[in-house]
Amino acid sequence: MRHGVLILPEHRWARARERWVLAEELGFDHAWTYDHLMWRWFSDKPWFAAVPTLAAAAGATSRIALGTLVASPNFRHPVNFAKELLSLDDISGGRIVCGVGAGAEGYDSRIRNDPQLSRGQRAARFGEFVELLDGLLREERTTFRGEWYTVEDVVVKPECLAAPRLPLAVAAAGPRGMALAARHADIWVTSGAPNMFESERYDRVVPLLKEQLAELDRACVAQGRDPAGLRRLLLTGGSVGGVLESVESWRDATGMLEDAGFTDLVVHWPRPDFPFEGREDVLYEFAAAAGLGKDGTR
Numbered sequence: 001m002r003h004g005v006l007i008l009p010e011h012r013w014a015r016a017r018e019r020w021v022l023a024e025e026l027g028f029d030h031a032w033t034y035d036h037l038m039w040r041w042f043s044d045k046p047w048f049a050a051v052p053t054l055a056a057a058a059g060a061t062s063r064i065a066l067g068t069l070v071a072s073p074n075f076r077h078p079v080n081f082a083k084e085l086l087s088l089d090d091i092s093g094g095r096i097v098c099g100v101g102a103g104a105e106g107y108d109s110r111i112r113n114d115p116q117l118s119r120g121q122r123a124a125r126f127g128e129f130v131e132l133l134d135g136l137l138r139e140e141r142t143t144f145r146g147e148w149y150t151v152e153d154v155v156v157k158p159e160c161l162a163a164p165r166l167p168l169a170v171a172a173a174g175p176r177g178m179a180l181a182a183r184h185a186d187i188w189v190t191s192g193a194p195n196m197f198e199s200e201r202y203d204r205v206v207p208l209l210k211e212q213l214a215e216l217d218r219a220c221v222a223q224g225r226d227p228a229g230l231r232r233l234l235l236t237g238g239s240v241g242g243v244l245e246s247v248e249s250w251r252d253a254t255g256m257l258e259d260a261g262f263t264d265l266v267v268h269w270p271r272p273d274f275p276f277e278g279r280e281d282v283l284y285e286f287a288a289a290a291g292l293g294k295d296g297t298r
Contacts, residue, residue, distance in 0.1 A: 002030065002263060003267075004030035004264060004266035005030075005283070006033065006235065008268070009053045012046075020060055026283065027287050030066070030097065030266070033050050035069075035070065035076075039107065054096070065096075069189065070100050070189065078129055078149060085166060090161065097187070098167070100126075128147065132146070137160055138164050139156070170187070173193075182220045182230070183225075188230055190235070191235040192234070193205075202236065202241065232262045233262070234265055247289050251290070253265070269283070
């Protein structure tokens with residue numbers, strides 16, 4: 001099991017830097033941040049942009065993978081985002097992972113007075129967003145004509161440091177999203193029940209997660225893809241709770257989720273108050289007890 005941590009972009013860099021560096025020192029495989037203009041409970045609190053945060057984190061670290069969890073077409077355009085990702089890829093020496101999602105209704109979809117979309121429209125837009133972004137990161141020149149995006153002979157250089165492109169992580173919970181992940185993703189992402197922040201203990205969520213994993217396998221088969229070639233990442237702390245209660249609960253969740261078929265487990269960096277309230281010492285104790293970063297063992 002690979003372990004990751006999500007760091008909210010809420011602190012000035014002098015303080016935030018300490019957490020990104022510590023995430024690497026503790027031995028985490030990857031560290032992530034949200035990509036929003038504003039975020040539900042932080043609409044009137046400090047909130048920094050994801051891309052410059054990741055650029056700074058890349059300069060402060062040397063090993064750990066870094067990524068968005070997740071970016072969305074609510075305010076991102078594939079062409080602009082592809083150029084930013086290539087820049088991050090270069091700065092980090094090939095450690096960037098691009099996590100993307102469809103984008104739910106919320107501040108990011110309303111703050112610029114953009115038209116409100118139905119669920120079906122968001123799914124269709126997301127399909128084109130992922131297809132175009134994938135193509136831009138793979139090809140030197142891209143032409144694309146769709147309902148949501150049209151680009152003509154776009155040149156994206158230099159190429160990604162990793163071939164054929166930097167890793168793409170697609171968040172999906174429904175059939176259309178699963179099919180999209182099966183076609184394009186290196187990593188499939190779930191947070192349990194979609195767009196839910198009513199936390200339920202991880203062991204009680206496992207049946208739902210197993211259903212999602214089985215649906216993902218079927219989507220891979222339908223796309224002619226070996227399901228074993230797709231990593232499966234669970235982001236906890238929203239609808240999946242209880243993991244950070246103690247080192248023992250984290251160990252238990254790791255074993256249970258690995259048995260279910262997950263390859264990657266991400267927790268939120270504990271905060272002193274809502275949301276993601278918890279104790280930082282659990283991070284330190286688990287990293288030491290699990291041997292994160294030592295000889296590649298977990």
